[in-house]
Amino acid sequence: xxxxxxxxxxxxxxxxxxxxxxxxxxxxxxxxxxxxxxxxxxxxxxxxxxxxxxxxxxxxxxxxxxxxxxxxxxxxxxxxxxxxxxxxxxxxxxxxxxxxxxxxxxxxxxxxxxxxxxxxxxxxxxxxxxxxxxxxxxxxxxxxxxxxxxxxxxxxxxxxxxxxxxxxxxxxxxxxxxxxxxxxxxxxxxxxxxxxxxxxxxxxxxxxxxxxxxxxxxxxxxxxxxxxxxxxxxxxxxxxxxxxxxxxxxxxxxxxxxxxxxxxxxxx
Amino acid sequence: xxxxxxxxxxxxxxxxxxxxxxxxxxxxxxxxxxxxxxxxxxxxxxxxxxxxxxxxxxxxxxxxxxxxxxxxxxxxxxxxxxxxxxxxxxxxxxxxxxxxxxxxxxxxxxxxxxxxxxxxxxxxxxxxxxxxxxxxxxxxxxxxxxxxxxxxxxxxxxxxxxxxxxxxxxxxxxxxxxxxxxxxxx
Numbered sequence: 001x002x003x004x005x006x007x008x009x010x011x012x013x014x015x016x017x018x019x020x021x022x023x024x025x026x027x028x029x030x031x032x033x034x035x036x037x038x039x040x041x042x043x044x045x046x047x048x049x050x051x052x053x054x055x056x057x058x059x060x061x062x063x064x065x066x067x068x069x070x071x072x073x074x075x076x077x078x079x080x081x082x083x084x085x086x087x088x089x090x091x092x093x094x095x096x097x098x099x100x101x102x103x104x105x106x107x108x109x110x111x112x113x114x115x116x117x118x119x120x121x122x123x124x125x126x127x128x129x130x131x132x133x134x135x136x137x138x139x140x141x142x143x144x145x146x147x148x149x150x151x152x153x154x155x156x157x158x159x160x161x162x163x164x165x166x167x168x169x170x171x172x173x174x175x176x177x178x179x180x181x182x183x184x185x186x187x188x189x190x191x192x193x194x195x196x197x198x199x200x201x202x203x204x205x206x207x208x209x210x211x212x213x214x215x216x217x218x219x220x221x222x223x224x225x226x227x228x229x230x231x232x233x234x235x236x237x238x239x240x241x242x243x244x245x246x247x248x249x250x251x252x253x254x255x256x257x258x259x260x261x262x263x264x265x266x267x268x
Numbered sequence: 269x270x271x272x273x274x275x276x277x278x279x280x281x282x283x284x285x286x287x288x289x290x291x292x293x294x295x296x297x298x299x300x301x302x303x304x305x306x307x308x309x310x311x312x313x314x315x316x317x318x319x320x321x322x323x324x325x326x327x328x329x330x331x332x333x334x335x336x337x338x339x340x341x342x343x344x345x346x347x348x349x350x351x352x353x354x355x356x357x358x359x360x361x362x363x364x365x366x367x368x369x370x371x372x373x374x375x376x377x378x379x380x381x382x383x384x385x386x387x388x389x390x391x392x393x394x395x396x397x398x399x400x401x402x403x404x405x406x407x408x409x410x411x412x413x414x415x416x417x418x419x420x421x422x423x424x425x426x427x428x429x430x431x432x433x434x435x436x437x438x439x440x441x442x443x444x445x446x447x448x449x450x451x452x453x454x
Contacts, residue, residue, distance in 0.1 A: 008442070009442040009443075009445070009446050010438050010439060010441075010442035012442075013438065013441055013442050013445060014423075014438055017417075017423070019422070019423050019438065044449045044453075045445055045446070045449055047449065047452060048445045048446070048448035048449035048452060049445060049448075051399050051448050051451075051452050052399070052403070052414060052418070052444075052445065052448045053418055054399075055396070055399040055400055055402075055403050055448075056308075056312065056403070056414070056415065056418050057308075058396065058400065059312070059400060059403060059404075060308060060311050060312070061311060061316065061317070062311070062316070062317040063317075064304050064307050064308060064317070065317065065321075067299075067300055067303050067304065070299075070303060070321055070324070070325065071296060071299055071300060071303070073325065074295070074296060074299055074325055074328055074329075075292070075296055077325065077329060078292040078295060078296070078328075078329070078332055079292065081329065081332060081333075082290075082291070082292055082332075164326070165322055165325050165326055165329070166322050169322070
């Protein structure tokens with residue numbers, strides 16, 4: 001760029017945006033001092049920048065809401081993320097890659113039958129004043145991926161990855177939970193991926209956290225126990241999936257031979 | 269100019285290892301500073317405010333994991349825009365029916381700030397419609413360049429977000445601004 005030659009639109013814009021190197025900026029400044037037409041053009045471009053900024057704001061389809069609400073939501077989600085590190089299938093994380101290869105299939109029919117027989121009693125008996133102890137079978141019948149015992153027992157644990165926020169929100173919406181507190185609920189798998197559960201809204205429900213007796217940690221213990229039994233060959237995988245989906249509390253009582261959850265650290 | 273650095277020294281590795289640090293707090297502070305700009309940018313890509321908010325929540329959860337793993341913190345500003353750009357386009361692709369290439373209505377609506385006489389109002393409205401049609405007629409990448417510049421990014425940052433060269437950015441911006449200048453003169 002010679003100081004005598006006129007500046008292009010691009011150079012004028014680069015100069016106005018402070019994007020020219022020091023040497024080029026100095027030359028441009030000298031030229032602008034001398035050249036009325038370049039100064040007029042610069043002014044036109046500045047006017048167009050102002051027009052654009054106004055258009056850009058006008059074109060937004062909705063006004064930007066105050067930051068406070070989204071900030072509170074983020075804070076709650078971060079608190080949840082930063083909380084106790086739990087195994088990947090317990091944190092509402094995504095499934096291993098083999099889920100892509102496998103076809104998600106419903107076990108709703110079997111589940112509904114089991115549920116009708118045994119669950120309602122338990123559900124009423126253990127339902128907390130607030131929160132969800134058992135999933136609603138209509139909303140969360142359970143869904144599994146079509147894999148066998150070997151794959152379940154030999155699957156490598158994949159890298160962590162959140163259940164998409166949008167999916168979590170849909171689960172909360174389905175359950176009519178407005179403004180969910182993430183320290184109160186965990187969007188949990190009904191049939192754990194460790195037992196072949198699918199990453200599917202039909203297999204996700206908002207489980208109340210620590211405030212209830214039959215909470216997420218108790219269910220985790222059951223899942224561990226059942227996976228051990230399945231992998232040892234003492235329990236059929238399909239039966240395990242069915243039992244956990246139809247009434248996990250009943251399954252807990254059955255496999256731990258107890259009416260109450262066993263305190264952590266006291267598992268036999 | 270936007271902040272380039274993480275808001276506190278909190279995420280520095282040595283402090284984190286002392287256990288005194290809360291990466292969450294840093295993420296929240298950054299969220300407070302940049303959310304409006306990121307939201308506007310994702311809306312300029314055609315997302316609704318609701319979808320934009322969700323994308324930005326995901327962006328900051330990703331930032332949290334990024335920082336927790338001790339990944340580079342150089343120019344988080346550009347990083348945030350880049351992840352927003354990618355996730356917003358992905359969402360838009362995945363949900364075409366929600367796509368709104370920015371309200372036709374707003375261009376036709378009278379400017380509430382124009383309190384001049386009816387003739388001036390008409391002129392102002394015509395001008396706004398003209399400018400709006402310039403904006404919508406721009407190729408998508410030129411719109412993205414402009415929107416990122418409007419949100420305060422440097423040319424280098426824009427180039428990184430969009431994966432184009434520096435010259436590509438300055439050429440695109442100059443072309444687009446010249447179009448706005450022509451539309452204003454008409």
